[in-house]
Amino acid sequence: MTDRGVRRRAAPYLLATGLAVTFLAGCSGGGDDDQPAETGTSTAAPTSPPTAAPPPAAPKDGACYALSFRQALAPTNSSKPTACKGRHTSETYAVGVLDTVVQGHLVAVDSQHVQAQVAEACPAALADFLGGDQADLRLSMIRPVWFTPSLAQSDRGAEWYRCDVVVVAGDEVLAEPDTSLEGALDDDAVRDRYAMCGTAAPDAEDFERVICSADHSWRAIRVVPYDPGEYPGVAAAKDALETPCSDAGLDVADDPLDYRWGYEYPTKEQWEMGQTWGLCWAPD
Numbered sequence: 001m002t003d004r005g006v007r008r009r010a011a012p013y014l015l016a017t018g019l020a021v022t023f024l025a026g027c028s029g030g031g032d033d034d035q036p037a038e039t040g041t042s043t044a045a046p047t048s049p050p051t052a053a054p055p056p057a058a059p060k061d062g063a064c065y066a067l068s069f070r071q072a073l074a075p076t077n078s079s080k081p082t083a084c085k086g087r088h089t090s091e092t093y094a095v096g097v098l099d100t101v102v103q104g105h106l107v108a109v110d111s112q113h114v115q116a117q118v119a120e121a122c123p124a125a126l127a128d129f130l131g132g133d134q135a136d137l138r139l140s141m142i143r144p145v146w147f148t149p150s151l152a153q154s155d156r157g158a159e160w161y162r163c164d165v166v167v168v169a170g171d172e173v174l175a176e177p178d179t180s181l182e183g184a185l186d187d188d189a190v191r192d193r194y195a196m197c198g199t200a201a202p203d204a205e206d207f208e209r210v211i212c213s214a215d216h217s218w219r220a221i222r223v224v225p226y227d228p229g230e231y232p233g234v235a236a237a238k239d240a241l242e243t244p245c246s247d248a249g250l251d252v253a254d255d256p257l258d259y260r261w262g263y264e265y266p267t268k269e270q271w272e273m274g275q276t277w278g279l280c281w282a283p284d
Contacts, residue, residue: 055157056149061095062180064088065164069172072164075110077147089174090145091181093129094163096121098148109154122146122163129165132185135223138277140194141168141175141211142184167194170210196220202262202281212284218262219284222248225277226266237265237278245280252282 064084071077072090082088098114100107107113126144130137143166149158167175175194184190197216199208210216224244226232232240241263249261262281 053156055159056153058158058160059092059095059147059162061092063092064180065090065092067164067166067174069174072145072166072174075115075148076150076153077162078150084180085178087176087178089176090164090166091177092162092164093182094122094125096161096163098159098161100154100159109148109151109158114148118146118148118161118163121161125163126165129182130185131183132191136185136191138223138279139196139220140185140191141196141209142166142181142194143168167211168209170214171208175211196279197284198281201260201283202264202279217283218281220279221252221282222280223277224263224280228276231266231268231271234265238263241265241278241280245278248280249282 060081062084063081065077065079066082066088067077067079067090071079084091096118098109099117100109100114102113122144126142127134127137130142145164145166147162147164148154149160165181167177167181169175181190184194193211193213195212197210197212197214197220198218199210199216200206201218212219222244224241226237226240231237245261245263249259250256253259260283264279264281266275266278
């Protein structure tokens, strides 16, 4: 018997956008022209020009934080670091410098140009930090998030970006590792703990994606990349998964004559966001 899961569910990738606006107000006052005028002279002591405050310090690479799921989605973060050997939810694996100049003009830290470069740089740096290969990462619940300075910090000269790694434990819940995730995908036990599993078959109404160390009944077992190019359409996206996912299900089945398997394919929206692969699932 086969069980083909065709519900289109998105992996919980964390995306964040934000906008802040600062308003400046001024006031002025005047006198009464009918009042008698007086003239005089005075001598003021010379004053030194004000000293500009230094820009806020950049975050430290390797720092850990106890962020909530909502904080991990935010474009900025001002949380204080916590011990990486204790419970934490995010770990900084890269800190870089923003390019805020376009054709000789300074652009805002929340501009599309600035945010796009961070959205490219942080995912690209994650593989070297975690180890393993691309398939290992896609079969895991480990995700990158990133932060930039606030507008106020940027106005004071801050030009850093911060890349953090988090583990999505379930629906809007982050896992709490008690050690660094560096090299996590090179470690069989850690890779299995944070692998992608489900509480039911991928086409079930009560399906929830969870880490495999939590209670689960299905596991994502194989990544099937599509050919590059335009979105192939729903029918073609499904057809491309039939044979590889059936074979993957057979490989892990206890009974080759009676086994179940499932799959997930990307929607057009997910494809345009970069998810150009499908997932095969099997009971676990």
